[in-house]
Amino acid sequence: MKDIRPIRDEADYDWALSEIEKYFDDEPKRGSPAADRFEVLLGLIDAYEAKHWDIEAPDPIEAIKLHMSQSGRTNSDLAELLGSRPRATEILKRRRALTMDMVRKLNRDWHIPAEVLIQPYHLEKQNGSRVS
Structure with a gap:
């Protein structure tokens, strides 16, 4: 996949967000390389957020x-x-x-x-x- 890398810090996180932003306006066709890239980027972003921004459950x-x-x-x-x-x-x-x-x-x-x-x-x- 084109230019996929781990998200290790805020700069990598910002890069990943900017990369997926374009997919929200023009959603890639399911099963296409662009859709696969979008899914991988979302997974990386989700993992980074879960690790660094633990959201407390409501009472x-x-x-x-x-x-x-x-x-x-x-x-x-x-x-x-x-x-x-x-x-x-x-x-x-x-x-x-x-x-x-x-x-x-x-x-x-x-x-x-x-x-x-x-x-x-x-x-x-x-x-x-x-x-x-």
């Missing part, structure tokens, strides 16, 4: 809210899954911690990764102060 409550937003689920859907509307509201307002049973249901039925749901996160006291 469990933010993950639930994000999933609900992206999938069109409502508070009523969460209440149905967790067994009651007050429980779902307390979870979303950080007044109640997720139980392992809730984590299993969210993982099994909504496919939210369990490793995200079991992360520590803060809860709110009734007066609005935080508890870890």
